[in-house]
Amino acid sequence: MGVCLLAAASLAVAQRPREVRRSRPPTSWDKAATGTFYDDAFATLVGRRPQFAKPGEVARPTESGTAPASGASFKWSAIISGDTLVDEIKQARAAAKTAIAKVSDFKAGGYKKVRGAFGSAAAAFGVIAAYDKDVRWKSDAAAARDLIARAGLNCKVGTDQTFNEVKDRVDDLDTLLEGSALAARPDREEDFLWSQVADRPVLMIRLGAAEGIAAAAASSKSEFVRQVERIIHESEVTAMLAEILQQRDFADHDDAEYRGHAAAMRAAALQLREAAEKKDHDAAQQAVGSLKKSCDSCHADYRG
Numbered sequence: 001m002g003v004c005l006l007a008a009a010s011l012a013v014a015q016r017p018r019e020v021r022r023s024r025p026p027t028s029w030d031k032a033a034t035g036t037f038y039d040d041a042f043a044t045l046v047g048r049r050p051q052f053a054k055p056g057e058v059a060r061p062t063e064s065g066t067a068p069a070s071g072a073s074f075k076w077s078a079i080i081s082g083d084t085l086v087d088e089i090k091q092a093r094a095a096a097k098t099a100i101a102k103v104s105d106f107k108a109g110g111y112k113k114v115r116g117a118f119g120s121a122a123a124a125f126g127v128i129a130a131y132d133k134d135v136r137w138k139s140d141a142a143a144a145r146d147l148i149a150r151a152g153l154n155c156k157v158g159t160d161q162t163f164n165e166v167k168d169r170v171d172d173l174d175t176l177l178e179g180s181a182l183a184a185r186p187d188r189e190e191d192f193l194w195s196q197v198a199d200r201p202v203l204m205i206r207l208g209a210a211e212g213i214a215a216a217a218a219s220s221k222s223e224f225v226r227q228v229e230r231i232i233h234e235s236e237v238t239a240m241l242a243e244i245l246q247q248r249d250f251a252d253h254d255d256a257e258y259r260g261h262a263a264a265m266r267a268a269a270l271q272l273r274e275a276a277e278k279k280d281h282d283a284a285q286q287a288v289g290s291l292k293k294s295c296d297s298c299h300a301d302y303r304g
Helices: 002-015 082-099 103-129 138-154 160-177 200-217 221-226 228-244 256-278 281-301
Strands: none
Touching (some): 082 103, 103 138, 200 221, 200 228, 200 281, 221 281, 228 256, 228 281, 256 281
């Protein structure tokens, strides 16, 4: 019995967590050391404390261009509203529906219009899938993104096959607009990449259209007042695409100069939105000028 108790006691000691012994700080410092360290670092140093990511975590820029705290995600709601996303998809559906009204028109060039419309729609669905607030179609957004993106990318030519695929996708959009769940599902096996929503030239065309619409709407004070809502829509779409075009696997996404152009475009778009919300025509014209400058600078350095 005594042997058993002794063995149990020895086992308990062995299982007890080992105490980590650390060196004690010195009770006094010599003169050389005293001049090396601050008495209170927090009272002397300036700026924010660094946010160190956990192992395997990578911090990415937020809408202000600064790195967020560990684990934070991009706040899409800061640059585009849920209503704008839904309206952009509705506009894309209307454009695609017009382009497939006749097979002959689709093959004669309507497929190019579908490619552009589906590119912006796939981008909008991509943002909905990652949106940081409740938004319409969120549960179906990832599937719709992949289906619409694939149909848009296939519209490099106008064939019977692409026509039928586009028609199916328009039917899917009708289903969502009617309030029903999406029945079709993509056969995706690999992880989603933002560069798969559309080719960069397709999104650039949409950006060019947005700039033109905004410039025309802000050309006069009367036109500006009449088209405030349209300006807000186009400015938010511009900010969204400027952010998307900086995502991984898009061409030049890791080029600092390219990212600078995209960030300037996004900033100008958000300034334009603010001016429209405040109904400040002068500020809107200045923002349109900044937006055009960012686009021209980017086009001068990058094509395609």
